[in-house]
Amino acid sequence: MTAAAGLPSDRMDGAYGPVRRKEDARFIRGQGLFVDDIQRPGMLYGAVLRSPLAHARIVSIDTAAALAHPRVRAVITGQALQHRELAWMPTLSQDVQAVLATDKVRFQGQEVAFVVAEDSYSARDALELIIVEYEPLPAVIDARKALDPAAPVIRDDLAGRLDNHIFDWQAGDQAATDAVFAAADVVVTQDMLYPRSHPAPLETCGIVADMDRVSGKLTVWSTTQAPHVHRTLYALVAGLPEHKIRVISPDIGGGFGNKVPIYPGYLCAVVGSILTGRPVKWVEDRSENLMSTSFARDYHMHGELAASSDGRILGLRARVLADHGAFNGSAQPTKFPAGFFHIFTGSYDLRAAHCTVTGVYTNKAPGGVAYSCSFRITEAVYLVERLVDVLAYELGMDAAELRMKNLLRPEQFPYTCPTGWEYDSGDYPRALQLAMDMAGYPQLRREQAEKRARGEHMGIGISFFTEGVGAGPRRHMDILGLGMADGADLRVHPTGKVVLAISCQTQGQGHETTFAQIVAQELGMSSDDVEVVHGDTDRTPFGLGTYGSRSTPVSGAAAAMVARKVRERARIVGAALLEVGPADLEWENGRWQVRGDRDQAKTIAEIAMAAHSSLELPDGVEGHLDASTVYNPPNLTYPFGAYICVTDVDAGTGEVKIRRFIAVDDCGVRINPMIVEGQIHGGLADGVGMALMQVMAFDADGNCLGGSFMDYLMPTSMECPSWELGQTVTPSPHHPIGAKGVGESATVGSPPAIVNSVLDALRPFGVRHADMPLTPANVWCAIQGHPVRTDLAIP
Amino acid sequence: MQITVNVNGADHSREVEPRLLLIHFLRDHLGLTGSHWGCDTSNCGACVVWLDETPVKSCTVLAVMADGHRVRTVEGLERHGELDAVQQGFAECHGLQCGFCTPGMMLTARWLLDHHPDPSAEQIRESISGQICRCTGYENIVRSVRWAAEHAAAAREDGGLATEARA
Numbered sequence: 001m002t003a004a005a006g007l008p009s010d011r012m013d014g015a016y017g018p019v020r021r022k023e024d025a026r027f028i029r030g031q032g033l034f035v036d037d038i039q040r041p042g043m044l045y046g047a048v049l050r051s052p053l054a055h056a057r058i059v060s061i062d063t064a065a066a067l068a069h070p071r072v073r074a075v076i077t078g079q080a081l082q083h084r085e086l087a088w089m090p091t092l093s094q095d096v097q098a099v100l101a102t103d104k105v106r107f108q109g110q111e112v113a114f115v116v117a118e119d120s121y122s123a124r125d126a127l128e129l130i131i132v133e134y135e136p137l138p139a140v141i142d143a144r145k146a147l148d149p150a151a152p153v154i155r156d157d158l159a160g161r162l163d164n165h166i167f168d169w170q171a172g173d174q175a176a177t178d179a180v181f182a183a184a185d186v187v188v189t190q191d192m193l194y195p196r197s198h199p200a201p202l203e204t205c206g207i208v209a210d211m212d213r214v215s216g217k218l219t220v221w222s223t224t225q226a227p228h229v230h231r232t233l234y235a236l237v238a239g240l241p242e243h244k245i246r247v248i249s250p251d252i253g254g255g256f257g258n259k260v261p262i263y264p265g266y267l268c269a270v271v272g273s274i275l276t277g278r279p280v281k282w283v284e285d286r287s288e289n290l291m292s293t294s295f296a297r298d299y300h301m302h303g304e305l306a307a308s309s310d311g312r313i314l315g316l317r318a319r320v321l322a323d324h325g326a327f328n329g330s331a332q333p334t335k336f337p338a339g340f341f342h343i344f345t346g347s348y349d350l351r352a353a354h355c356t357v358t359g360v361y362t363n364k365a366p367g368g369v370a371y372s373c374s375f376r377i378t379e380a381v382y383l384v385e386r387l388v389d390v391l392a393y394e395l396g397m398d399a400a401e402l403r404m405k406n407l408l409r410p411e412q413f414p415y416t417c418p419t420g421w422e423y424d425s426g427d428y429p430r431a432l433q434l435a436m437d438m439a440g441y442p443q444l445r446r447e448q449a450e451k452r453a454r455g456e457h458m459g460i461g462i463s464f465f466t467e468g469v470g471a472g473p474r475r476h477m478d479i480l481g482l483g484m485a486d487g488a489d490l491r492v493h494p495t496g497k498v499v500l501a502i503s504c505q506t507q508g509q510g511h512e513t514t515f516a517q518i519v520a521q522e523l524g525m526s527s528d529d530v531e532v533v534h535g536d537t538d539r540t541p542f543g544l545g546t547y548g549s550r551s552t553p554v555s556g557a558a559a560a561m562v563a564r565k566v567r568e569r570a571r572i573v574g575a576a577l578l579e580v581g582p583a584d585l586e587w588e589n590g591r592w593q594v595r596g597d598r599d600q601a602k603t604i605a606e607i608a609m610a611a612h613s614s615l616e617l618p619d620g621v622e623g624h625l626d627a628s629t630v631y632n633p634p635n636l637t638y639p640f641g642a643y644i645c646v647t648d649v650d651a652g653t654g655e656v657k658i659r660r661f662i663a664v665d666d667c668g669v670r671i672n673p674m675i676v677e678g679q680i681h682g683g684l685a686d687g688v689g690m691a692l693m694q695v696m697a698f699d700a701d702g703n704c705l706g707g708s709f710m711d712y713l714m715p716t717s718m719e720c721p722s723w724e725l726g727q728t729v730t731p732s733p734h735h736p737i738g739a740k741g742v743g744e745s746a747t748v749g750s751p752p753a754i755v756n757s758v759l760d761a762l763r764p765f766g767v768r769h770a771d772m773p774l775t776p777a778n779v780w781c782a783i784q785g786h787p788v789r790t791d792l793a794i795p
Numbered sequence: 796m797q798i799t800v801n802v803n804g805a806d807h808s809r810e811v812e813p814r815l816l817l818i819h820f821l822r823d824h825l826g827l828t829g830s831h832w833g834c835d836t837s838n839c840g841a842c843v844v845w846l847d848e849t850p851v852k853s854c855t856v857l858a859v860m861a862d863g864h865r866v867r868t869v870e871g872l873e874r875h876g877e878l879d880a881v882q883q884g885f886a887e888c889h890g891l892q893c894g895f896c897t898p899g900m901m902l903t904a905r906w907l908l909d910h911h912p913d914p915s916a917e918q919i920r921e922s923i924s925g926q927i928c929r930c931t932g933y934e935n936i937v938r939s940v941r942w943a944a945e946h947a948a949a950a951r952e953d954g955g956l957a958t959e960a961r962a
Contacts, residue, residue: 024886027894028878030829030869034895037828120823121812202833202841202895202929253831253895254929286834508893508930678889681932709838709927717920717933 014590015520015527018674021513022532023506032251035206036283038221043208044073046269046282047123049113049130050292051105054141054363054702055152056134058101058112065129066115071122074275075130076114076268078102086271088157089237092261092480093337095166095328096157097366099264105134106154106326107365108704109291114268116280139363139702140164142792143300143323146360154326154361164361166328171342171419172354180315180352184306190390193771194379195791196298196323196364196696197689198290198712199371201507203253205293206283209269213277219246222266225259225505226545229479231537233262238270249535255507256686256747257370260331260547261294287707294331294367295696298323298791299341299379305387311397313348313406318355318383327366328359331547332375333477333484339376340468342419346384347428347466347640348406353418363702372686372747374467374548381465385752386769389461389759393768398445399462399756400436404429407464414733421468423638424740425730426666432464434726435642435664444646452764457649458659461757465643465749468636469741470553479544485632486550487541488558490519490566492625494612496605498523500562501533503543504555509743510675511551515559517671518737522563523604524590541628549639549741552671553732558631560736565627570607572621577602577610637732637740641665643753649761654780656692656758658719663749664726668740673727680746681723687750689715691758695773700794798862802827803871811858817851818842820858821868829869829898833927840926843899844868850906852925869898872905880943880950881905890939892930899926904940913944 026032063075078100081087088096101112113130117123138152145151146164155161181187207222218240224230227247235242252259265282272280284293299320306315322338324330332339338357345353373379388406392399407428408415415423444460451458474483489501500519504511516530533539543555567587574592575582578600585592593601602610604625611625646660663680670676693713696706706712731738751772758774759767762783770782771790781788799808802825809824821827821844832854833841842853845867846860853866872879881904884890891897900923907914907922914922919940920933928936 020886021889023894024891027891027897028882028885028901029873030827030898032829032894034828034831036822036832039826120819121814200929202839202893202927203831204833252893253833254893256929286836286839508891510892674889678892678931678935681934682892682930683932685932686929708836709834710836714838714927714929716924716927717937718924720933722916722937723932723934 015517016671019513019517019527019672021510022516023510023512034203034251034253035208035221035223038208038250040208040210040279043279043281044116044118044272044276045120045123046272046280047115047120047127048111048265048268048288049115049127050288051101051108051110051112053105053134053136054108055106055137055139055154057104057137059133059135061113062131063113066126069117069122069126069129071118072115072126073118074116074272076100076271081271086238086267089262089267090480091327091329092331093328094334097327097329099267103157107363108702109288109365111264114272116272116276141363141698141700141702143321143360143362146362154363166324166359166361167337168356168358169337170354170356173352173418174354176352177315177317177354181304181306181317184314185309186307186395187304188387188390188394189302189304190387190769191302192383192386192769193791194297194299194301194382195772197296197371197694198696198706199256199258199296200290200712200714201254201256201258204284204286204289205259205263207266207269208279208281209273210279211270211273217244217246218270219248220270221248221250223252223259224249225255225507225547227505227535227537228503228542229482229545230262232482234270237267247537249505252505252507256372257296257547258294259507260370261329261367263293286709290712291704291707292365294329294370295325295365296371296373297379301379301383303383303387305391307391311395311402311405313350315350316345316353316384318344320355320357322357322359323362323364324359325362325364325366329366331370331479333471333479334481335476336375340374341376341380343377343417343421343468344380344384345417345419346381347408347464349408349412350418364698372683372744374469374744374748375471377467378748381463381748382752385463386755389756390768400441403462403464404432407432422635423466424635424732424734426466426638426640427728427730428464428640431640431664431666431728432642434728435644435662438724438726439644439662457651457761457764459647459649459757459759459761461645461753461755461760463643463749463753463756466638466640467549467745467748468638469549469744470633470637471548471550472633472636474632482544484544485630486543486555486558487628487630488555488562489541489628490562490626492566492608494609496525496608497529499531499533500559501540502555502559503540504546504551505535507546509551509679510672514671514675515556518556518559519563522560523567525604549743552739553637553735553741554631554633556739557633557736558629561631562627562629565629566625569625569627570604573611573617574602574607576615576617577607634734637668637735639665639667639740639742639745641745641749643749645753645757647757647761649758649779651783654776654783656774656779658688658721658754660724661721662724662726663746664728665742665745666728666730667742667745668730668732668735669738671739676742677725679742680725683744683746684723684750685715685720686747687754688719689713691751691754691772692719692774695790697791697793705793796859798859800861801865803867813857813859815858817853817856817858817861821853827868827870831895831898833895838927840899841896843902843926845902845906850903867902869901872901879905880947881908881940883946884939884943888935888939888942890931890936896926896928900928900936904943907940908944908947912947914940916941
């Protein structure tokens with residue numbers, strides 16, 4: 001079901017619309033090419049030996065038996081890497097991470113040794129033959145105890161490091177916020193945990209590394225969302241000349257942020273290829289993926305909301321403890337160690353806000369800020385949306401009415417929030433009203449009252465979110481010093497068929513289709529005539545890649561701008577062809593035409609042929625139509641949405657059933673509504689997993705309790721309802737085609753809607769808050785008045 | 796061990812280790828990379844193929860257990876150059892994004908439609924409940940299978956796909 005306000009969903013201009021995907025032809029035939037599908041002559045297979053302990057000193061590593069295995073070709077240890085100065089690599093947050101451990105292991109699953117063998121089974125066999133002697137150390141598992149003076153120091157590799165503190169960071173005006181709180185009628189506070197979760201793409205991470213000894217060229221096929229950044233990092237880490245590195249990101253089986261960083265296994269495979277002179281494939285298994293690669297969230301939040309007694313929200317304060325694991329590997333702009341968390345005032349018009357974030361090391365997997373989070377906006381939205389519901393609970397107000405009263409109004413845009421973000425455009429009340437209309441909100445409340453009278457527990461939960469995506473303006477944002485701009489090249493063949501080369505990389509988002517539609521729309525042609533090239537650093541211009549919902553806002557803008565460049569070049573050639581001046585032409589109905597004369601017009605295809613012909617061109621005009629561009633976004637784009645979740649809770653078992661989920665999204669102009677809706681569906685399912693099913697928990701010794709899909713639960717078709725989608729369209733005023741990006745919206749917006757719904761159902765029990773995941777056991781405990789700490793399994 | 800497995804209508808004989816998993820036999824020994832490996836624990840279903848007439852998770856079947864049996868993979872869905880209605884349905888209804896779970900989903904869907912030509916949304920959800928998709932939130936997979944059911948029914952009325960679906 002789809003409902004719309006503002007723009008009927010079936011009104012599509014030109015090349016935009018629900019075009020079937022170009023990608024699907026290969027996937028439905030089983031002809032996709034994923035990293036593990038790649039075969040190279042003479043290819044060897046790698047496997048990683050991992051630490052069974054969360055914190056331990058390495059006493060010795062004996063690789064003799066493994067090396068003696070008849071099918072083993074190399075065994076690499078941290079010591080061997082140290083000789084090449086490759087034992088440590090930079091993270092995406094100005095920290096370093098061990099490629100293979102040399103001194104200590106710092107989390108369960110950390111990489112200790114790498115075996116290269118003739119086949120993958122032998123490589124695994126040889127891991128069993130490596131003997132590592134460990135001296136166990138006490139581990140820091142509870143982030144809330146990481147800064148205790150007696151806590152063991154995890155990062156003694158860093159000179160002068162005497163504690164587990166990484167950073168303190170703050171945003172907003174503390175004095176103004178304190179003043180608002182001091183004068184407020186009502187202050188509500190709530191501690192909440194956004195538990196550690198994992199993106200868990202269905203394809204795990206992997207690489208095929210092939211160092212050609214003759215040419216000195218390294219080619220890697222790897223699961224990367226950012227091939228160009230990886231190429232630069234390989235150059236910086238391994239000291240290889242960058243033009244001798246080719247990173248190919250073939251078909252990627254889902255990313256969700258998990259495939260942004262460079263992992264130790266990648267570098268080990270590269271070293272393995274250098275050592276053996278043969279290609280080396282390494283693909284991690286599911287447990288390796290869940291236990292060692294980039295996790296998400298793990299924010300321990302204390303939030304406070306100040307309001308008037310009639311429900312006017314005035315101020316917001318938050319104190320956050322951020323668990324970054326053993327190495328600070330967060331992928332986010334350098335200036336922002338807590339990502340964009342300080343957009344935490346959300347969608348509301350309030351006077352002042354202030355937040356502090358403290359990052360700490362623990363003996364857990366490194367990484368962070370992955371998983372469809374728009375750089376920590378997931379945590380920020382969860383905090384404010386839960387607090388608003390807590391305020392509604394304390395004031396006895398309806399949660400929808402309270403939101404409607406405090407949402408930013410359309411006339412306030414462009415709006416600068418108390419922590420400095422400039423929201424580009426929005427009409428929030430319209431989106432919330434549409435969601436309420438679709439849900440039949442008053443009827444739902446009546447039904448809930450009737451059910452409560454009968455002792456049944458039905459919940460209605462609302463969330464409203466605003467994201468800032470499309471990072472970002474290079475004066476503010478970079479990854480490891482690389483500005484967040486993206487290039488695009490457009491080649492126009494003589495017959496008018498075109499090839500667009502872009503720097504971002506699809507992991508299922510359908511770039512080959514939507515980016516063709518963008519170009520087709522700008523050039524008055526069919527998207528069938530546009531080929532999109534991506535995922536190969538030798539064939540595409542530099543750019544930062546696909547994460548943080550940045551493909552359409554940044555690369556999509558680059559695609560539109562480069563097409564417009566081509567159009568302007570075509571204008572000059574078209575004018576020569578039509579024997580008029582360029583100023584006499586107008587772009588009308590996808591053609592350059594002589595002003596007011598529809599019979600005197602040329603298509604891009606006609607002009608392309610002329611541009612390659614012997615047609616005499618004005619002095620200084622080069623001919624051909626090819627163009628390239630770099631897009632540096634002037635601001636982020638700010639998609640938003642209103643979600644309503646209806647649940648039924650069995651108070652006897654604690655089981656939660658999602659009955660309905662209504663999602664109204666405004667991501668600006670929709671290039672391909674079919675693909676946009678698919679992105680939203682997937683994000684909503686993610687939210688079900690986070691809110692109700694999954695957490696990376698640890699026991700007292702630091703054993704990861706989420707190391708397989710038996711323990712770390714993925715939502716299936718049975719937990720997911722049939723999604724009900726609606727849309728409003730508020731174009732971004734600064735984006736060339738008014739699009740805002742949508743990839744992460746539903747993952748950001750859905751968890752608070754689901755949690756608010758469950759807690760609304762539990763209201764008769766006096767439950768104000770319980771942490772995710774709201775599993776049956778956790779819900780039952782909350783009903784009994786004993787909500788539990790969900791991230792730890794420590795008695 | 797020497798085994799002979801009939802895959803998509805053709806016999807393949809290979810010398811394999813007894814511990815070799817069927818998914819690795821298909822992918823690494825026969826080069827049929829359409830079936831994917833995703834989890835180790837039989838949870839995700841990216842590796843679903845048919846063993847004789849039944850969908851199985853091929854990461855939990857030894858290759859030697861398929862000796863003398865028939866296996867059908869995604870590469871065997873297309874018949875005589877014609878896409879299966881399920882394949883068409885997935886493309887028509889945006890039933891896939893990254894494409895990694897798609898082969899397994901389609902093979903389960905084909906089995907469902909062979910046994911229940913007109914399944915309800917609930918039946919479709921139950922049939923794929925042992926398989927994980929991280930991208931679609933399942934809604935469009937359900938629609939894709941419904942599309943295939945409806946179009947197969949239409950084709951049957953035309954006398955077209957009916958025999959094909961049973962082949």
